[in-house]
Amino acid sequence: MNNYVITKKEANEDFIKLNMKLFSGKLPSIKILIQEHEELWGECISDFDVITGDIKSMTIMINTTYPDKKTYHSVLGHEMIHALQYIEGRDGEHNEYFYSFEEKFKENNLDFYDDSF
Numbered sequence: 001m002n003n004y005v006i007t008k009k010e011a012n013e014d015f016i017k018l019n020m021k022l023f024s025g026k027l028p029s030i031k032i033l034i035q036e037h038e039e040l041w042g043e044c045i046s047d048f049d050v051i052t053g054d055i056k057s058m059t060i061m062i063n064t065t066y067p068d069k070k071t072y073h074s075v076l077g078h079e080m081i082h083a084l085q086y087i088e089g090r091d092g093e094h095n096e097y098f099y100s101f102e103e104k105f106k107e108n109n110l111d112f113y114d115d116s117f
């Protein structure tokens with residue numbers, strides 16, 4: 001059961017906290033969209049300029065509810081890795097760079113997901 005309900009305020013505050021804990025504050029502020037989604041736990045959507053390759057916009061989508069706070073933080077952190085990948089001009093795969101954050105997640109008592117989201 002997904003009993004943990006996410007509020008916009010909480011998501012924005014947690015983004016800032018996780019940014020410090022997991023990424024040394026490297027991420028710029030990113031719009032977080034809270035949206036009911038049956039198949040996805042979260043998604044990082046970025047829109048690139050086709051000519052320059054620059055990022056035009058970026059949104060992290062998270063679900064409205066999760067089983068618990070830890071799952072929610074783990075998913076948000078997962079999407080934040082993808083955001084960092086895009087910002088640094090990398091691809092958004094679950095590759096070696098992606099896995100380089102696994103230890104940081106464990107240190108902060110978060111689950112490290114490598115499912116396709």
Ligand SMILES: [Zn+2]
Nearest residue numbers: 082115116117
């Ligand atoms: Zn992913």
